Amino acid sequence: xxxxxxxxxxxxxxxxxxxxxxxxxxxxxxxxxxxxxxxxxxxxxxxxxxxxxxxxxxxxxxxxxxxxxxxxxxxxxxxxxxxxxxxxxxxxxxxxxxxxxxxxxxxxxxxxxxxxxxxxxxxxxxxxxxxxxxxxxxxxxxxxxxxxxxxxxxxxxxxxxxxxxxxxxxxxxxxxxxxxxxxxxxxxxxxxxxxxxxxxxxxxxxxxxxxxxxxxxxxxxxxxxxxxxxxxxxxxxxxxxxxxx
Numbered sequence: 718x719x720x721x722x723x724x725x726x727x728x729x730x731x732x733x734x735x736x737x738x739x740x741x742x743x744x745x746x747x748x749x750x751x752x753x754x755x756x757x758x759x760x761x762x763x764x765x766x767x768x769x770x771x772x773x774x775x776x777x778x779x780x781x782x783x784x785x786x787x788x789x790x791x792x793x794x795x796x797x798x799x800x801x802x803x804x805x806x807x808x809x810x811x812x813x814x815x816x817x818x819x820x821x822x823x824x825x826x827x828x829x830x831x832x833x834x835x836x837x838x839x840x841x842x843x844x845x846x847x848x849x850x851x852x853x854x855x856x857x858x859x860x861x862x863x864x865x866x867x868x869x870x871x872x873x874x875x876x877x878x879x880x881x882x883x884x885x886x887x888x889x890x891x892x893x894x895x896x897x898x899x900x901x902x903x904x905x906x907x908x909x910x911x912x913x914x915x916x917x918x919x920x921x922x923x924x925x926x927x928x929x930x931x932x933x934x935x936x937x938x939x940x941x942x943x944x945x946x947x948x949x950x951x952x953x954x955x956x957x958x959x960x961x962x
Contacts, residue, residue, distance in 0.1 A: 718863075720758055720762050720765065723762075723858055723859055724762065724765045726863060726866075727769060727771065727863065727866055730771070730866050730867060732771065732773040732774075732866070732883070733769065733770065733771045733772075733866050734769060734770045734774075735765075735766035735769045736766050736767045736768055736769065736780055736782075737766075738763070738764050738765055738766065739763040739764060739767035739780060739781055741764065743781055744764075744781065747781060747790060752829065753825065753828040754828070754832070755823075755828065756823070756832060756833050756834065756853070757832065758853070758854045758855045758858065759854045762778070762854075762858065763780065763781070767780035767781060767782060768780025768781075768782070768785070768787075771862060771865060772865055772866055772868075772869055772874065773878055773884065774816065774884030774885060774886065775816040775865075775869070775874050775877060775878055775884060775890075776813070776814075776815055776816070776865045776866065776869075776874075777814050777815075777886070778812060778821075778862065779792055779811075779812055779813060779814075786886050786887040786915075787886050787915060789812065792811060793811055795807070797919075798919035798920050799923075801919070801920040801921075801922075801924055801927070801953075802923040802926065802927065803923070803927045805843070805845065805923075805926075806820065806822070806839055806844040808824060808825055808826060809822035809823065809825060809837065809839060810822055810824075810825055810828060811839070813862070815871075815874065816874070816888065816889055816890045817841050817873065817874075817877070817889065817891075817892075818889055818915075818918055818922055819838055819839065819840055819841045820838070820839040820841075820844070821837070821857065822836070822837045823835075823836065823837070824837065833853050833854075833855075835849035835850070835853060836849060836851040836852075836853070836854055836856075836861075837850055838850035841919075841922055842895060842896050842897050842925070842926055844923075872906075873904075873905065873906075876910070877910055881910060884912070886915075887914055887916075888912050888913075888914070888915065889912070889915045889918035889919070890910055890912060890913075891910070891911050891918050891921075891922075892908035892909070893908055893909045893910075894908055895908075896908075897926065897929050898939060917951070921952065921953065921954045924955070925942070925956065928955070928956040929956065932956060932958055937958045937959065938958065938959040939957075939958060939959070940957045940958060940960075940961070941957045942955070942956055942957070943957060
């Protein structure tokens, strides 16, 4: 399918939202500022719809719009949420996501070297990936995004839609307890699902991941997790380890 055909399919699919086209000069401005050019098919998508949401807000592709809550440039800035992850997502340009915070991304290095780099999926509890998710943005758009718009293949996404309904653009879904704290083999089906602002959720996920990795290396056990506000009044999470006062 062409990008134009996929956008038309998205517009006809219940639970999808599209936007006005992104002006070419705006995209060129950001490419010049970032130092790389986006894949042709991604550029074509933005020329037809400046971002889009699917399956009632549970899957998203970001647009460039400073007046929108999830603007692609602001979302990828270090001080938005990436700072909390100790460098894990820094080499990626995140162009979309699931409502759980899994990021669909291009490698910045590959963007500088190739006109058609693969798509990676960075897991929301680690920001890591072992291999590319799709070979190109073209295949991602048809085989992943459009497919999920029609009906997700993830039971977790289906459950979130059933329990929480339609999401706003700034909503993320968090599991309580987090997947990090579950025994090996558990998939989170027993965890409660809650809605949390997207930026706060990504910062908190980063806090947990960084502290969890450091604590596990020392064989420590979690006693509790407590929220606090940092010096910029951002909601953060602190792991209290067994034996700590």
